């Protein structure tokens with residue numbers, strides 16, 4: 001039996017229900033990380049979460065039809081309750097695809113208006129329009145005895161990036177914003193780095209005992225346990241340390257274009273992507289420091305808060 005110190009006050013029955021199981025096809029892998037809260041991965045670097053409530057199941061992040069189908073198969077091994085909602089975090093194709101699998105299973109797919117607007121203009125090969133498009137800063141959706149809280153925290157990465165919490169279960173889901181044990185992704189695409197840092201600080205104000213992070217480079221068995229507040233702190237610290245290292249090189253007189261090869265952060269040498277991506281991370285952050293922050297958008301999420309669910 002597993003016991004996780006991050007989970008508070010778990011009932012014995014819930015603890016006994018915790019399980020690790022491989023999906024029927026042997027490719028999926030899921031683990032109970034809280035009371036009816038499960039992480040799910042196909043072992044390909046993408047992690048979803050699902051929560052089983054009394055009146056149905058909530059799914060967080062579908063990724064692709066293949067990933068979604070395997071997750072649905074796994075859910076069906078655990079419960080015959082209907083999947084009520086499949087939540088998309090943001091606009092990018094590598095996250096917002098596969099929703100049709102859950103629509104076909106009777107679920108309502110949900111996405112922020114800013115993400116929906118982008119996907120309508122740039123449909124992916126495996127993406128489907130969301131059934132429920134919300135706008136504003138915050139929305140709650142009740143599923144029987146749980147409430148799912150949807151938070152749009154302003155620009156940080158992509159469009160309409162939504163952070164999810166399930167307060168009754170002490171759970172949260174973070175896509176792309178918190179990536180345990182990994183440097184920033186390659187050229188840090190579509191991140192406003194300063195706004196990302198602000199968001200990470202705000203994530204620390206959220207109440208949660210356990211979270212699932214969409215990309216988690218902890219050892220595979222550990223990654224199935226999800227991520228924690230400490231990983232939010234580490235993600236933010238990496239950005240702070242990289243910026244300081246860049247400024248230190250420039251201060252020393254290292255020529256601008258020689259800085260990426262010169263910057264070293266040995267305290268992160270064990271992180272995934274350190275050898276391949278640190279120079280890319282560095283150059284990306286330098287262009288941001290040199291040109292000004294990008295991408296940048298007016299705060300249109302707040303402007304649309306008059307519509308349903310926006311109760312900033």
Ligand SMILES: [Zn+2]
Pocket residue numbers: 090092095157158176
């Ligand atoms: Zn993304």
Ligand SMILES: [Zn+2]
Pocket residue numbers: 094095175176214215
């Ligand atoms: Zn991602």
